[in-house]
Amino acid sequence: MSDQQTITIDGREVPFTEGQTIMDAALAAEVYVPHLCHNPEFVPHGSCRLCVVKVNGRFQSACTAPAAAGQVIDNSSDEIMDMRRTLLQMLFVEGNHVCPACEKSGRCQLQALAYYTGMLSPHFTHFFPLRRIDASHPDVVLDFNRCILCELCVRASRDVDKKNVFGITGRGINAKLIVNAASGKLGDTGFSVEDKAFHVCPVGAILPKHKGFEVPIGERLYDQQPISVVGDVAAHDEENAHA
Amino acid sequence: MPEKIKVATASLAGCFGCHMSLLDIDERILDLVQVVDFDRTPITDIKKVGPCDVGIIEGGVANAENVEVLREFRHHCKILVAMGACATNGGIPAMRNQFTLEECLRESYVEGMGIENPMVPNDAEIPLLLNKVRPLHEVVKVDYFLPGCPPSADAIWTFLTELIQGKPIAFPYTQIHYD
Incomplete structure (x- = not known):
């Protein structure tokens, strides 16, 4: 594939492949997204909500939200950390x-x-x-x-x-x-x-x-x-x- | 010379471990008393708290006397600090919350091992127990929390120096722990 698809997490370009979640892409790029119920070996569960991120202005759990080209993701603002x-x-x-x-x-x-x-x-x-x-x-x-x-x-x-x-x-x-x-x-x-x-x-x-x-x-x-x-x-x- | 900051401390349902940790600041206590005057604390043995800038409380709230002392501190202290695990979340004493008060008293004074003259103490001098042990913030407003069992002397030092200097309170990673 010539054009690598990317999302942006806290200003950093992170590549992803089709079918990956935001969490998958972040972990692969060694960007830490806090989590409790997520373990990459298992099907995502999305219950602890610790991996909450703001995707294009909306709150989503990174472990269950599919990565999509051009997403702008907030993973570390005071608002997210407070939550x-x-x-x-x-x-x-x-x-x-x-x-x-x-x-x-x-x-x-x-x-x-x-x-x-x-x-x-x-x-x-x-x-x-x-x-x-x-x-x-x-x-x-x-x-x-x-x-x-x-x-x-x-x-x-x-x-x-x-x-x-x-x-x-x-x-x-x-x-x-x-x-x-x-x-x-x-x-x-x-x-x-x-x-x-x-x-x-x-x-x-x-x-x-x-x-x-x-x-x-x-x-x-x-x-x-x-x-x-x-x-x-x-x-x-x-x-x-x-x- | 500017007026010294008045500090009071007390131990409620705690083990005095946090106060021991406070004393673990060692010779830094000489720097501390340059800027701080102690009001009621176990160190001065003053029994009643007066108007203070900072009140530091160790231990949770387990009986009627704890409630009284805590309310006095809240009334007299501009800033109230919960020091340690018990003050912050009930800690080890709150493990009795898994049992009824009657079960606790029977185990301690009637049915436990090695008890002679089994009877539940019932003297007007003894403060009545609450049915559950509570952390401070569930009884009065608390301004700052210093977690740890106990908080390390360095954590207490960081907190006190930053508070006295009017800086925002920020701890290095290794100074915050819950055990």
């Missing part, structure tokens, strides 16, 4: 995110994005919802307090592991993660630490047992550099798994 911070604040007050007591702290994407957007407080009134912890599995603990309903485990278990271990039930504020077993317990499914679904959680909802706080504070994934430089936690988990 993302507000989304994060809503996610924080909706669950029970107690960072000092969470093993994922320091390598949590929700927390890292909050740092990236300069979130100093949750701003809103906390829901303090009553949620369970499922410790029935011998190797994995499932903490519903921290689930942000990104559906990455649902997609991984369904599309890659072919096990359908997870699902989301309910609507709106009643939406919640459930486990596909008569008992509702993770220990009664075929879930394993070998599963893709074990390695994709961006927060501390799915965590390994028998180890904790192994990396000292100061040396964790997002301790020294922001997520825009370090990238997704899942990508690093994969590297470790194959190391």
Whole structure:
């Protein structure tokens, strides 16, 4: 093809090919667009809305909006960053995110994005919802307090592991993660630490047992550099798994 | 010499870790007291807060006394600062929000391990517990938040120096953390 099609993100020309989303094109060009529910290995979900960008003056989620020639995209104005911070604040007050007591702290994407957007407080009134912890599995603990309903485990278990271990039930504020077993317990499914679904959680909802706080504070994934430089936690988990 | 800035601090439902972190500014505290006078704080042991420029509060709101102290601070302080995770989002004490107050009291004073003379304390001197632990901003207006468990001495120093100099508050990446 002679003429390379491009979009413009924050003044920078970014090439794309037919069928790519704005997120695909941005990631390929190493332009960071914040995201939680997006993982390039899976079908876009568009639920967390953290990747909100302004495309020719209209708000769209970069992970689901197709790239089209000539789009002018705002990915970093104060307006966009304020919106993302507000989304994060809503996610924080909706669950029970107690960072000092969470093993994922320091390598949590929700927390890292909050740092990236300069979130100093949750701003809103906390829901303090009553949620369970499922410790029935011998190797994995499932903490519903921290689930942000990104559906990455649902997609991984369904599309890659072919096990359908997870699902989301309910609507709106009643939406919640459930486990596909008569008992509702993770220990009664075929879930394993070998599963893709074990390695994709961006927060501390799915965590390994028998180890904790192994990396000292100061040396964790997002301790020294922001997520825009370090990238997704899942990508690093994969590297470790194959190391 | 210009008048010194009056600062008060208090710990509500916290562990005093944030105050320890404040003291971790080490010898910089000598620079601080050149420009700051401390009113009520655990350091001066003054019991009642008077008119202040800045009030810094550690800990969330867990009982009736916490509410009273917090409201006094809001009333007397031009600028109110939430210091640390508990003040900002309830923190570890707010983990009791997963249980009813009765469950918490029974576990602590009646059914827990190693308890002698099991009974729930009930003295007029003891502040009544709230049914949920709340961060400060859910009770009064808060002007600034300093997250961290605790915020590092450097983060506290950055905040205080920028505030005193009247600069916009901006932290280096490594000074903002929630744990």
